[in-house]
Amino acid sequence: MHHPDTIITSEHVIYHFDASMQGKWRVKPGELVEIRCPDGVHGQIRTETDRYQAVDYDHVNDAVGPIHVEGAEPGDRLVIDIKDIQIPQDWGYVLLIPNFGLLQKKIKEAKTKIVAIRDGHVHFDELRIPLDPCIGTIGVAPAEGRYNTVIPFDHGGNMDTTAIRAGARVHFPVNRAGGLIAMGDAKAVMGDGEVCGTGVGVPINVFARFEIIKGKRLPRPVIETATEWQFVASAETVEQACGLANEDMIAAISRVRGSCWEEAYMLSSLVGDLRISQVVDPLMTVRMAIDKKYLPSID
């Protein structure tokens, strides 16, 4: 049981991460916050006869927030420390959507599969898949411009990254006062790639604390696990995203080890692992991971 200091609900959601957006909730660093997020289609799919064409496209991939974290100023880093993610529902959906997904040319018509959730597992026919919920969309106000919540970019957004799960600490750049974080579009289980365009879509309740690291803004999100730093980047192509993630890792290695760019690049090639987050959103998201034993800090 968690005893949150603040509960944030879907009474206000956003459909764009916008440089001019305003906070709807205010929380303090360190307090336990519960954020209740609807599923990625905001409850519009409930049976296998509900298909994606019938969905109101203006109300998908909404993100609960924005949450203003007191004291976060441009130039800081905002960390969300994800303590737990609970799924308040005993089923989820998987969708095939025409003109969407890695193999979209093969999809002639939409299809919905409803899967049961019980005993800590998704039940896909007779297969039992252990629950491992992740937050598909999570981001902050961008430095400039306006991004639909389905787009991943430097502010975060629809990164669809399995590593954004309970136990992870996700570091975001603070571009606007308060950071203005928002989140949603969760999956109960999903593979790296999200190839068909969805995992198992579910609502979630996220329990998290926020932390501000003053004056240490980084250009893009970084996921911290117990053992790794994962530099996240999104771009038009996987190759471009890989290049950005690698540059961010090299910069951190150079800062921390004091090594020249070339030596840091070599080290990243030996102990850095490029991983695919998603290849469908429509920008591509990757992360590059390094064990903390080689890079204890990123500052």
Next chain:
Amino acid sequence: MHHPDTIITSEHVIYHFDASMQGKWRVKPGELVEIRCPDGVHGQIRTETDRYQAVDYDHVNDAVGPIHVEGAEPGDRLVIDIKDIQIPQDWGYVLLIPNFGLLQKKIKEAKTKIVAIRDGHVHFDELRIPLDPCIGTIGVAPAEGRYNTVIPFDHGGNMDTTAIRAGARVHFPVNRAGGLIAMGDAKAVMGDGEVCGTGVGVPINVFARFEIIKGKRLPRPVIETATEWQFVASAETVEQACGLANEDMIAAISRVRGSCWEEAYMLSSLVGDLRISQVVDPLMTVRMAIDKKYLPSID
């Protein structure tokens, strides 16, 4: 200690995987074979003043073989069961090569770093990186055409995949009698991506047994580990390679589970993990992994 039935050395190497190539060694399924491979530049780099420009480009990325496995016929699958990989040398090289690698635009001049290998680790300055040798280039005669050994494609080749390590069983399509396998270009350690264009280049001695699975040819290599099937694909872009790997996984799921294409695609999105092998060779290689508990067999 291993007691190989046959020892195969670099007295004969190939620079192309060619549909018309001929076997130089003959081995029987089941016998223990030791294959001694030079490093990826065939010993041309020995000190930090040896740089890649000075290398004879006609003698890089050579592959020891071809090895004719008795009884392998077109339409079969040839499995190499990698029992052990030993590194007969106490150092390795890391290279930066102009016009090569993920961040090649930033590389103005070639650079070589020699790293010590001792006590089961690569020593990169004060960092100790556990040895985890992989075979960078391994493939069979293609069905048609001729591929430089630096190119990865459906026949295998320069896949630079860390998962091709001791303990793995790698399944190849048999296109020509005997399969005609050849290998080389090993790394003592490497991250997924091989971003700078090399890992720690070393010679290796591979200890392996071959196995023929009659009449079960698959279009591309598949890596089998104790717990996973990994469908490997190489293409012009990472996205294209992801699509091929996903199609191969879907086909296997459909064959084994008897499910329709759409259901298999959904399952692959939930429990299939797309992983980057390399983004530099110059075709891109990925693999898509599925736990054997969801897919016990690929036939």
